[in-house]
Amino acid sequence: MASGSGAPGGHHGRVTSAALLGRDQLPTAGRLVVKVGSSSLTTPDGHLDPERLRAVVDVLAARRAAGTQVVLVSSGAIAAGIGPLGLAARPRDLATQQAAASVGQGLLVAHYTRAFGAHGLRVAQVLLTAEDTWRRGQYRNAHRALTRLLDLGVVPIINENDAVATDEIRFGDNDRLAALVSHLVHADALALLTDVDALYTGAPSRPGSRRVAEVRGPADVAGVDVSARGSAVGTGGMVTKLDSVAIATQSGIPVVLTSAALAGRALAGDDVGTWFAATGRRSSIRLLWLAHAARTHGRLVLDDGAVRAVLERGTSLLPAGVTAVEGTFEAGDPVELVDGAGAVVARGLVAYASDEVPQLLGRSTGELRAALGAGYDRELVHRDDLVLVRRGR
Template sequence: MTAAALHDRAQLASAARVVVKVGSSSLTGADGRLDPDRLRALVDVLAARRAAGGQVVLVSSGAIAAAIGPLGLSARPRDLASQQAAASVGQGLLVAHYTKAFADHGLRVGQVLLTADDTVRRGHYRNAHRALTRLLDLGVVPVINENDAVATDEIRFGDNDRLAALVSHLVHADALVLLTDVDSLYTGPPSLPGSRRIAHVTGPADLEGIDVSRRGSAVGTGGMVTKLESVAIATQTGVPVVLTSAAQAADALAGRDVGTWFAATGRRTSIRLLWLAHAASTRGRLQLDEGAVRAVVERRTSLLPAGVTGVEGTFEAGEPVDLVAPDGRVVGRGLVAFSSEEVPTLLGRSTHELREELGEGYDRELVHRDDLVLVRRRR
């Protein structure tokens, strides 16, 4: 590892605010039940960080896994209703253990249940930011989990990985630490001979050819793919990430050479655009002609009705839609200014024509550039 990379890691030791995400497999035993000893070991590490003056936000999976034993289940339930019931039972057990373990260090915890949209949706994120900031100011350790008991599609959102990345942006964290069931990212499945640890990643190019297809543990929902998706969210918005095992959490927080360090590749962005890029579920699709694709992608302009050839889906004004090139590629996402009922009458027409025929208010952008994000093509 280069001297610069080691210097980056060393800064984690003095970071003022860190988000730590722990997966179900790091908190449970082989039987799928919550393992209090594993949980206390993690709390000991986080409490030491607090004692040293650092703030910690804990994003913890494990609610559903914690209920497997008490409910007499043989494995993690697959149907949504059973998952929600298990989450309802298990969340109380999980927080009770955290409350006791942190209290042994003289610390209080505050439970915060979120969905990904709660962290970034306009009208919600300010409340979440204020609540979490106040908890930290009061010396409380926020324990965040996805609101699985009422979630629908979010319950399969990636074992809290993406939520943790969004939270790291929400609370203005200096770093994100992802604790999983492997100690690092490897060039292939860690069990295969020849797989090598990757100590430092500076950007997407460093991950080309890496096999991350291995599924996560039996009690969790996320695998390495979801970890890297959350890494991309965090690093692209200015938050560096360490990925390692819970057993190496203390060394990771101390800035030592463990796990994989992902350097920040971008700067903080609007939380609305972050939501559009990574968390929003789109309600429809706008088909663009080649000229509109060039204008939006290359010149970063707003999308005008003249460049749109078709519309799909049902949506209201202000809802997110995909912007699709003639070859079917999704090139962007944006908040559309008109409903799906209004859009067809606008397609292919200039703003001058629309103003002359329909009046003022119809001569504006279909998607304003301030409400638009580009979607990078996956390799």
Template sequence: MTAAALQERSELASAARIVVKVGSSSLTSPDGRLDPERLRALVDVLAARRAAGGQVVLVSSGAIAAAIGPLGLAARPRDLATQQAAASVGQGLLVAHYTKAFADHGLRVGQVLLTADDTVRRGHYRNAHRALTRLLDLGVVPVINENDAVATEEIRFGDNDRLAALVSHMVHADALVLLTDVDSLYTGAPSRPGSRRIARVDGPRDLEGIDVSRRGSAVGTGGMVTKLDSVAIATQTGIPVVLTSAAQAARALAGEDVGTWFSATGRRTSIRLLWLAHAAHTRGRLLLDEGAVRAVVDRRTSLLPAGVTGVEGEFDAGEPVDLVSPEGVVVARGLVAFGADEVPGLLGRSTHDLRTELGAGYDRELVHRDDLVLVRRRR
């Protein structure tokens, strides 16, 4: 690794604000129960960082895993209702352990439960941002988890890796640290002969040919694929990422050459567009003609009704939809301004005609360019 690369890593040691995400497998024993000693070991590392003057936001999985034992479950539940019930029980147990462990270092924690809506709806986002900022100003360590007890499939992040990346953007973090059950990204399964540790990734090309298909642990929801998705969210918006094991957390936060360092590759963007590109569950599809595709993709304009040939799915105004080319390729995602029941009557018509016939309010864009993100660039 070059001197410049080592210098970039070393800056993590003095970063003012970091987000740390820890997975269920790093907090539980082999039988799936919450392991207080593993949790305390992590807290000791984070408390030391706080004592050195750095701010820490902790995104912690483990609520459902923490309830497996107390509820007498044989394994992590698969159905949504039992997951929600287990999360309700386990979240209290998890935060109680964090409260006690941080209190031993003279620190307080604040529990924050989020859903995907909290990162895309303006009012929710402002409230979450304000609450997290105030907690940090008060010297509190926010402990964040997805609100699994109430989240439905349609509004879930799906795993805390994506949540951590979006939270990093929300709190303007200087870096994101992903702690998992492997100490680094490898060229293949770590147990496979010949697999090598990847110390640094500067862009997508560095990951070509890398096998990341292996599944996560039995008590977690995310494998390496979801971690790399979260890495993309963070790095593409200017936030570097370190991926390593919980056992290497202290060395990683000290800027040592452990785990895998993912360099920041882009600039900050709208949290709403981040959510659309990486975390949104679209509710329908708008079928575009070739002219509309060129306007949206090449000229970056809003989507007007005149360029839409069809609509699929059921959605309300303000929900995310896919924008699809005549070849069936999803070229963009956006927040649609009308519900699915209104859209068919608008298709293929100019905004002038719509205003004349239907009145003011119907001459709007179907998807405004500020609420639209490209998914695939045209060649």
């Protein structure tokens, strides 16, 4: 975790290991990422509701006053722009979505500035796109900027940069973004605030559906029906919530999912909402970026021996074990490593451009050194630049 005692917004001896954090320890968390959806901040007709926004801020300000650093990932820019633009509903076309986001983002941040300011807290607007999570340099810059803001006692307000995004404006991006930000800032836990109070075994309105209080692994959600869509104002649903939960928990960060109305009780450690225990260990920021945020540019097809070497022995990928190359990429780009049937085995940063790879395929490093000279006898993907992916994912 960043910032020691004495730094503005420091942890002051609070919990700093998400691997040991349980629901009852949530009040002692040193750093929280909280994601709030559009439907929790707006009226049914799409207008931003200052009272609902202030209610969320009051809860987060109380946690901040107790010594917890808070990062807020907030949807709502497009929804906030619906009313001022005179639109009847959330626009479907990209250009109007971008226009609504441009108008709404300023309104959204102005309300947050006033609401947090009433508690003596400063905020900072941070707009990210998907590109900021798959380009290594931008990912590192975001990490440094957010860490410094927290050290200075500021509450970062993060949203996707919808005004300039293209295909990134899609179903559930801010849920996924919140999970990535949680790892980015080394959060102790992630809170997802939505318009339902918990994960249920079926639609909450369906007779017989019951709340799932705690999830410790995939078996605990087997048979749970999460097919119902989200609200008309937001874009997310329970499917995308569970996808973001998986990103966070598999990298060592527990998650609490509940409604904005129950946020205070949830962050106090009460038995409300659904608690998702961490199932994995923290990996490096670079490997998480590669596993979950990187957009791949091509594929390397591995023979059976190379698949076993990568999966079972954790070796680097050598040219001798590759049978084909697909796509166009440059050296250093992320690519998928697939088996002969096309199932993804791993992701990695390739050491050669796609037009260089065909002449290397199936040849040992010794043969490459003899035929092409020094520099062509290195790995296609070094094991330090490789992350395993479950088959069928």
